[in-house]
Amino acid sequence: MAPLEGVHMTDSESNDETVASSDGDDRDVLVLRKGTHGMPVEQYAAAIRERLPEQTVTLARTPDEEHEAIENARFVTGMTLDEDLLEAATALEVFACAYAGTGHLPLDALEERNVAVTNASGVHGPNIGEHVLGAILRFTRRFHVGARQQRRREWRHYKAHELQDSTVTIVGLGAIGRAVCERLEPFGVETIGVRYTPEKGGPTDEIVGFEGAAFDEALARTDYLVLACPLTETTRGLIDHEAFVTIDPDAVLINVARGPVVDTDALVEALRSSWIRGASLDVTDPEPLPEDHPLWTFENVQITPHNAGHTPNYYERLADIVAENARRVAEDPTAELENQVIR
CATH class of the missing domain: 3.40.50.720 (NAD(P)-binding Rossmann-like Domain)
Known part of the structure; x- marks a missing residue:
């Protein structure tokens, strides 16, 4: 997948992992703002970035940033994707769900738009x-x-x-x-x-x-x-x-x-x-x-309060899957993806 154009974080900004908006878009991987298990989503973005030094990994930290960044994003990952945000994602090709379950996603709409969907199976x-x-x-x-x-x-x-x-x-x-x-x-x-x-x-x-x-x-x-x-x-x-x-x-x-x-x-x-x-x-x-x-x-x-899924290694294991899929898509947009639930 060719690099997308837009604002992304520099190495000096990566510790904060917040993103300013811009007119363009050069994101290879867009990370949405919702985290899980009380762990900052910045850790997830950092883990993906560490595995993909050759790609641009962007974290949209506010609702406005999400809507602006997703307009031209082709590979997006996050815990959820509501229909309003999906409507804005006109270039979306892959949504990497950060949960093992995908029943909360607008799967019919994603399938109609030929968006490949993966999940976090194996992380837990x-x-x-x-x-x-x-x-x-x-x-x-x-x-x-x-x-x-x-x-x-x-x-x-x-x-x-x-x-x-x-x-x-x-x-x-x-x-x-x-x-x-x-x-x-x-x-x-x-x-x-x-x-x-x-x-x-x-x-x-x-x-x-x-x-x-x-x-x-x-x-x-x-x-x-x-x-x-x-x-x-x-x-x-x-x-x-x-x-x-x-x-x-x-x-x-x-x-x-x-x-x-x-x-x-x-x-x-x-x-x-x-x-x-x-x-x-x-x-x-x-x-x-x-x-x-x-x-x-x-x-x-x-x-226990739906706590069995908690692990300090959640983002690290998830990033292994997501980074590998992002790498495959960059090499071949039609590649088979790990944990693919919608083709």
Whole structure:
């Protein structure tokens, strides 16, 4: 892709990573202003710039700068892209979404305009894999009981569980699901993977689809049910009343996918009725979870505020993907891109 014309940051300005507006545009990569996980978006722009010393990486730091800079930008990256900003992006060829999920984007409009879209798949594998493993071990050794007794200064033994020989079912075998499998390998567990196309196989001991008797049978012998799938028509409400009735009553639900994959009312009923041992919820429906919601009141429920995705390495891993794609596009505008979800 030929360099675009316009104002860009000089090396001396790169520490601040803010951009003044100008009449032209010589941007190769435009970074939008929204950051994530409480980390300054300047770090993201710096990480891309470090990987692309031969290209011009511009950070639009205000709404006005975004609208002006995107008019002639061909390669844009950011957390989101609303339709108003897309309307101004008359030259856009690639939008590199900085999230793994793209359901919040105007995908139909992007596809109509022949804009290639990529996502951040793979960025979250290590940190969410560790989050899931931590949740499993918390319920296995019942650390939450020990913490409660410590607060009360009670020296009293309590029963715990053992992870070895347990069955862990992982719904979704993308980068996160695979990372969970890798981290479970030393623990001597049996793993069942759930994916749309079981015939493709996967890293688990067994593979089943989302529907039918095989899925129900997997639930019936599951000790830890890990949800790591995207939210689709198939997965919305996947874990409903019937699923909670079917699942082993000693099972623990761990949701790092999206809140609506689980029917919240059914989950509350299952917890009240002891149909499951507990739940670790990094996502909920609704989200944020209202202060008066009953899920806050269960001692066997762990709630984290959609925090499993946080990692200090987020921008570094994301920049690896985005910089490589920007490099490919510069060499060949028709090149296949990593993590491409719309061609």
